[in-house]
Amino acid sequence: MAPPVFIRNLIPRREKRAEGRPLLEALASLTWVQWGHFWSGWLAWSCDAIDFFSVSLSVTRLQDQFGRSTHDITTAITLTLLFRSAGAVIFGVLSDRYGRKWPLVFNLLLISVLELGSGFVETFHAFLGVRSLFGIAMGGVWGLAASTALENLPVEVRGLASGVLQQGYAVGYLIAAVINLTLVPETSTTWRSLFWCASGISAFSAFVRLLLPESEVFIRAKAAERARGQSTKNKTKIFLHETWEMLKRHWLLCIYAVLLMTGFNFLSHGSQDLYPTYLTNAKLFSDHNATVATIIGNCGAIAGGAIAGWLSQYIGRRLTIIIFVLLIGAFIPLWILPTGFSALAAGAFCIQFGVQGAWGVIPIQLAEISPPAFRATFPGVAYQVGNMVSSASAQIEATGAANLHTTVIDKDGNPKVVSDYATVQGILIGVVAAFVLVVTIIGPENYGSHFEKSKAAFEEGAGRGELVDDDEQADGTHPSSSAGSRPTSVQVMDEKRSTPEPV
Numbered sequence: 001m002a003p004p005v006f007i008r009n010l011i012p013r014r015e016k017r018a019e020g021r022p023l024l025e026a027l028a029s030l031t032w033v034q035w036g037h038f039w040s041g042w043l044a045w046s047c048d049a050i051d052f053f054s055v056s057l058s059v060t061r062l063q064d065q066f067g068r069s070t071h072d073i074t075t076a077i078t079l080t081l082l083f084r085s086a087g088a089v090i091f092g093v094l095s096d097r098y099g100r101k102w103p104l105v106f107n108l109l110l111i112s113v114l115e116l117g118s119g120f121v122e123t124f125h126a127f128l129g130v131r132s133l134f135g136i137a138m139g140g141v142w143g144l145a146a147s148t149a150l151e152n153l154p155v156e157v158r159g160l161a162s163g164v165l166q167q168g169y170a171v172g173y174l175i176a177a178v179i180n181l182t183l184v185p186e187t188s189t190t191w192r193s194l195f196w197c198a199s200g201i202s203a204f205s206a207f208v209r210l211l212l213p214e215s216e217v218f219i220r221a222k223a224a225e226r227a228r229g230q231s232t233k234n235k236t237k238i239f240l241h242e243t244w245e246m247l248k249r250h251w252l253l254c255i256y257a258v259l260l261m262t263g264f265n266f267l268s269h270g271s272q273d274l275y276p277t278y279l280t281n282a283k284l285f286s287d288h289n290a291t292v293a294t295i296i297g298n299c300g301a302i303a304g305g306a307i308a309g310w311l312s313q314y315i316g317r318r319l320t321i322i323i324f325v326l327l328i329g330a331f332i333p334l335w336i337l338p339t340g341f342s343a344l345a346a347g348a349f350c351i352q353f354g355v356q357g358a359w360g361v362i363p364i365q366l367a368e369i370s371p372p373a374f375r376a377t378f379p380g381v382a383y384q385v386g387n388m389v390s391s392a393s394a395q396i397e398a399t400g401a402a403n404l405h406t407t408v409i410d411k412d413g414n415p416k417v418v419s420d421y422a423t424v425q426g427i428l429i430g431v432v433a434a435f436v437l438v439v440t441i442i443g444p445e446n447y448g449s450h451f452e453k454s455k456a457a458f459e460e461g462a463g464r465g466e467l468v469d470d471d472e473q474a475d476g477t478h479p480s481s482s483a484g485s486r487p488t489s490v491q492v493m494d495e496k497r498s499t500p501e502p503v
Contacts, residue, residue, distance in 0.1 A: 023313070026156035033213060034152050038161060040209045041149030042168040044108060047202040048141040049172025051115050052080065054198050055131070056273050056394075057180040057294075058191040060280065060287065065191065066124040070277060071402065074394040076128055077273055080135035081265075081391030087139025088384035092377030095144050096457040097239050099218040100376070101209065104144040108206035110137040112199045119195035139387075143380020146363045148209075151217055151375060151452050156313070158367075163309015163360030170301035170356055173272070175201075177298065181291045220468070221456035235458040245463025246371045246378075254382065256443055257366065261386025263436035264359060266393055267328070270428045271335075271355050273394040278421035279344070282401070284410055289341055297348030304357030309364070316447055317365040320358075321440045327354035328433045335429070336422035339408065351429070358436070368446040372454035373462035393428070400424040 021029075055062070055076050062073045087107075094103040114134040121127045149165050150158055179197050187193040213219070247254070275297070279290035304324065312320040331354060334347035366379035401419035410416045455462040 021154075021156055023156055023160065023310075026154050029154070030157075036212045037152040037215065038149045038165070040205070040212055041145040041147075042165050043205045043208060044104060044141055044145040044148075044168075045165060046168040046172035046175070047108065047111065047198070047205045048138055048145075049169040050176045050198045050201055051111055051134070051172075052138065053173045053176045053272075054115070054118070054191075054194050055080070057176055057276060057291070058184075058194060059274075059277050061184075061191040062127075066127065068124055070274075070281075071395060071398045072124070074274070074398050076131040077269075077394045078391045079128060079132045080138065081269070081387045083132050083135030084139030085381065085384040085388045087136040088143055088380040089139075089377070090136070091140025092143045092374075092380040093243075095140075095147065095376035096374050097236070099222075100144060100148045100215040101212070103140070104148060105206050105209050107137060107140045107144060108202050108209065111141070112202040112206065115195055115202060116199035119189075119192040119199070139384045140380065142383050143376040143378075146367065146379060147376040148215060150363060150367050152215055155448055155450060158364050159313030159317075159361075160306070160310040162312070162362070162364035162367075163305040163307070163357075166309070166360045166363050167302045167305030167356060169359075170298045170305065170352070174295055174298040174302075177291050177294045181288065181295075217452055218456060221459060224459070224468070238460055239458040242373065242457055242460070242463035243377075246374055249463065250371050250378075253369065253371075253444070254378070256439075257369070257378070257382035258385045258389075260436070260439050260443060261362075261366075261382045262389040263386075263432055263439055264362060265383075265386045265390035266432040267355055267429065267436060268359060269387075269390055269393040270397065270425065270432060271351055274397050274421065274425075275348070277398075278401075278425060282406075282408070282418050282421040283339060283344060284408060284416070284418070285341070293341065293345045293348050296345045297352040300349035301352040301356035304353035304355070305360030308357035308360040312361045312364070316445060317361050317368070318440050318443065318445050320361050321365070322437060324354045324357035324361075325433050325437050325440070327357070329430060330354075332426050332430055336426040365445070367451060368449040369444050370451070371463070372449070372451040372465055373457040373459075375451060377457075397421065397424050397428065400428075 055073075059070060059073050062068070062076075063070065066073070091103050091107050111134070114130060114137055118127065118130050118134065121130055145168075146165060150161060153161055176194065176198065179194050183197065184190055184194050189196075276287075276290040276294055279285040279293055280287060285293070308320050308324050311323075328351060331347060331350040334343065335351045336347070338344050338347060362383075363379070366382065367375055370378040401421045401424050404420040404423060405417050406420040406423070407415050407417050453467050455466050455468055457463075459468075
């Protein structure tokens with residue numbers, strides 16, 4: 001008996017899934033440079049998380065430092081998220097125009113400087129100012145890291161690579177939590193030491209990317225343009241024209257991607273940013289136990305992202321997202337109802353398994369549906385505009401919890417009235433999960449796209465999704481893929497494919 005039309009539309013065609021080599025064979029074929037590109041992108045994205053969650057993990061200490069409420073401190077988180085979209089535009093355009101290497105190196109060094117500065121501020125308003133500038137720098141990382149990591153890999157491993165790449169964020173959160181658990185309490189500078197450590201790790205990430213060559217896509221494109229005698233001025237003119245062509249053709253896809261990323265960012269920030277605060281204020285955990293629970297949750301995130309990315313290579317991107325979002329809904333009671341450490345830590349593991357499992361598919365899903373020449377700008381801007389829309393999630397939770405109270409029993413057996421973060425987070429996560437489910441179902445999928453064969457953004461025809469000429473592919477400078485010379489009709493994102501169609 002054939003599966004329902006609804007299911008058939010979510011699963012890639014059998015012949016498409018059968019293309020290419022087995023996963024292990026494809027992994028064994030990777031060169032050291034390809035591994036280097038992937039892990040440098042992963043490390044850059046991990047640094048983004050360490051830097052961002054330094055504030056989330058330091059809310060209580062920042063309250064003491066500046067004499068402010070939780071709501072006021074979360075303003076720093078909101079401002080960082082608000083300004084990230086500006087960074088996505090700036091660094092995404094630089095990357096699609098000039099290449100992946102130097103924009104990412106500069107981006108990471110700027111983050112390192114601003115994170116270092118965050119640890120030296122003495123007033124609350126100075127802290128907000130530095131974190132706002134930090135948001136601009138941070139906004140560029142994801143698009144550049146994802147394009148660097150994925151476009152140099154063969155198609156067969158991109159699903160798994162997407163999941164591992166995205167969970168660099170969970171690893172970064174985990175590293176920040178470990179530093180907060182071990183180093184911060186032992187130093188006289190307390191929360192400042194966390195920011196300084198994060199600054200050093202970002203500088204190291206920039207050094208790693210500096211040692212690696214440019215992405216092969218841009219090596220090939222620049223060589224072809226030099227052969228044609230194109231000047232820098234002329235290439236910039238072509239880039240601007242092709243950008244306009246892309247926007248005219250794919251404006252509806254841009255709106256869809258922003259809606260999708262708005263839901264996903266509400267989902268992640270709603271379950272992460274104030275989680276330590278939720279445990280200490282509503283469940284009366286110690287700072288130590290709250291940090292340990294956060295670490296356990298991030299272990300679930302790492303497992304979920306890797307598994308979901310691998311699974312998406314076989315059952316498709318959208319169906320994998322749907323399955324993991326349904327898991328989120330199933331585990332919300334375990335997230336909010338228990339009072340003991342073990343059950344709440346299990347709830348954190350399961351929820352983050354679902355949240356970050358769904359997130360693990362996002363890098364490759366956005367890369368495949370993006371106009372192929374704009375793989376840094378398009379996903380990066382969509383991601384960060386979604387971040388901007390969801391930037392108030394921490395303040396929404398803090399405000400809701402401040403106006404909603406419940407009674408719990410403290411460790412001495414006495415009743416205590418606390419802010420009801422559990423109910424607020426449960427409602428927010430449930431509503432957002434339903435939204436993500438609907439948006440994913442009605443959206444497009446371009447499974448198995450060979451986007452690395454498209455023209456670069458400064459080449460004529462890039463805005464229309466044209467492929468490089470056969471003679472350019474044959475010169476040996478273009479990235480190899482398992483498809484060889486097979487036709488790749490799914491690469492060209494014409495108007496029909498770029499319009500999200502209902503299932």
